[in-house]
Amino acid sequence: MGAIKGTWLGMEQKVDILFMIEKAKDKGVSITRACAVWEIERRRVVHWRRRERNGQSLENCKPGPRYPSHKLLHDEKTAVLHMAKKEEYADVSHRILAVTAWDLNIFFASFSSVYRILRSAGMMTMRGIHKSHNGRSVPPARKKITGPNQRWCWDISYLPTHERGIFVYLYLLLDEYSRKAISWLISWHQTALEARYLLEEGLINENILDLPEDQRPEIINDRGRQMKAKSIKRMFEDHSMPQLFARPRSPNDNPFVESLFGTVKTAPQYPGRFLDHDEAITYFNRYFPWYNKEHVHSGIDYVTPAQCHNGLKEIIVSRRKENFKQQQHLRKEVNRLHQNALTSNPENLIVNVNHFTACSVMRSQFETLSQKRVDMKWDTA
Numbered sequence: 385m386g387a388i389k390g391t392w393l394g395m396e397q398k399v400d401i402l403f404m405i406e407k408a409k410d411k412g413v414s415i416t417r418a419c420a421v422w423e424i425e426r427r428r429v430v431h432w433r434r435r436e437r438n439g440q441s442l443e444n445c446k447p448g449p450r451y452p453s454h455k456l457l458h459d460e461k462t463a464v465l466h467m468a469k470k471e472e473y474a475d476v477s478h479r480i481l482a483v484t485a486w487d488l489n490i491f492f493a494s495f496s497s498v499y500r501i502l503r504s505a506g507m508m509t510m511r512g513i514h515k516s517h518n519g520r521s522v523p524p525a526r527k528k529i530t531g532p533n534q535r536w537c538w539d540i541s542y543l544p545t546h547e548r549g550i551f552v553y554l555y556l557l558l559d560e561y562s563r564k565a566i567s568w569l570i571s572w573h574q575t576a577l578e579a580r581y582l583l584e585e586g587l588i589n590e591n592i593l594d595l596p597e598d599q600r601p602e603i604i605n606d607r608g609r610q611m612k613a614k615s616i617k618r619m620f621e622d623h624s625m626p627q628l629f630a631r632p633r634s635p636n637d638n639p640f641v642e643s644l645f646g647t648v649k650t651a652p653q654y655p656g657r658f659l660d661h662d663e664a665i666t667y668f669n670r671y672f673p674w675y676n677k678e679h680v681h682s683g684i685d686y687v688t689p690a691q692c693h694n695g696l697k698e699i700i701v702s703r704r705k706e707n708f709k710q711q712q713h714l715r716k717e718v719n720r721l722h723q724n725a726l727t728s729n730p731e732n733l734i735v736n737v738n739h740f741t742a743c744s745v746m747r748s749q750f751e752t753l754s755q756k757r758v759d760m761k762w763d764t765a
Contacts, residue, residue: 395442398432405429451723453716456497459748460715463491464501475652478502483686486704492711532693533590535560537604538582539641540574541648543664544657552664554648555582558641559601562693563681565644565672566590570664576613583619597624604628604638643683647675 393401401424408418419426432442464481467473467490473481482498485491493501502508529535538557545552553574557566567585571578583603587593592600603620605611607629620627630637648654648671658664680686687697 392444394444398442401429402432402436451719453719454712455715455719456493456501457715457718460491460493461501464493464498465505465507467491468502468505468507478508479682479686480680483680486707489707492708494708529561531695532559532562532564533592533595533601535604536566536586536601537638537641538579539606539638539645540579540608540610541645543570546657546659552658552661553578554645554664554668555579556641556644557582557586558644559689559693560604560640562689563640563644563684564676564689564693568668568672570661570668572661574608574610576610576615579610579613579616580619583616587623592625593623600625602626602628604630606630606635606638607632640683 401422405415405418409415415429416426419429435442464485467485468478468481473484476484478498479495482493482495485493499508526535536557537560538555541554541556542551543554553571555569555571555578557568558564559566567582567589569578569582569585600623603625605627610616611629617627635642651671653671655667658667676690677688680688681692684692685697685701687700691697691700
């Protein structure tokens with residue numbers, strides 16, 4: 385059967401190997417020599433013989449500990465389901481749900497854990513109006529950016545009205561690093577003048593003209609007539625801001641603003657059609673402040689665009705990692721307490737939960753276990 389080393393063996397094969405080793409041993413061949421001939425690790429054979437002597441089965445067991453100390457607690461799973469069933473989180477993905485829970489100290493569970501819990505409860509369905517990705521998109525080569533206001537992108541999107549063939553237009557200027565909507569406007573027309581208003585508002589909002597010329601952002605846009613207008617090109621030249629053009633029929637050359645248009649139009653509250661210019665302005669006056677200040681963005685480590693733009697991203701992400709590390713430690717202690725500490729050593733609490741940033745689920749677990757320890761101490765006194 386060839387070398388046995390590193391091979392996954394069934395119970396019958398193990399029994400046969402032990403039988404042949406016993407026969408070889410009767411003829412004066414040591415276990416070490418027999419294992420070397422058959423190219424099988426001696427420790428495996430010793431382990432099988434010990435299990436056979438103890439009357440244990442040689443069936444292959446599931447790898448890993450029987451009771452993993454880092455497994456999620458029942459109360460944590462309940463907290464995930466309870467939060468997912470709330471109306472305000474009905475339209476968010478499992479990732480946004482997890483990030484929101486981290487920031488509110490409700491529970492600390494990974495994306496995959498939240499996904500498995502929701503899937504087992506039959507709650508993992510597509511939220512919003514989305515089309516599946518074809519997996520063939522290749523982003524264009526770009527120079528690396530390390531902070532906000534290093535590269536902006538902008539575009540124009542059609543917003544249908546209730547009159548067929550009549551549209552209002554959303555002009556949007558986006559910072560590629562932070563994904564913050566720098567400026568936007570609604571118009572009945574697609575003109576270079578409207579585009580100039582959009583760009584000038586962005587320059588004012590971010591105080592770009594106060595920066596040295598070599599620190600001003602470059603601009604990427606597609607090849608529409610508004611983008612190629614002489615007045616727009618001249619404005620960028622006067623302000624020493626390089627203008628880059630995407631390739632024709634290549635939306636992936638300007639993916640960030642295109643993606644934001646998709647986010648805008650698949651939002652649960654998006655009306656689909658607008659009555660007129662004023663109704664669109666009213667809607668986006670609410671939407672973009674929410675997007676910049678409350679929407680946690682998957683492309684920037686699940687912080688809001690405003691937080692990333694203001695340089696808070698690293699602080700928030702590092703705090704979350706630290707909270708996760710502490711939560712894993714606390715979870716292991718709770719599981720160990722449940723398995724043996726309450727019965728075998730009810731002297732002292734292993735950790736003081738007040739020294740850690742514990743979520744509400746874990747804090748309640750420690751309070752319950754602490755009370756049980758006090759009760760057990762009085763019983764034994």
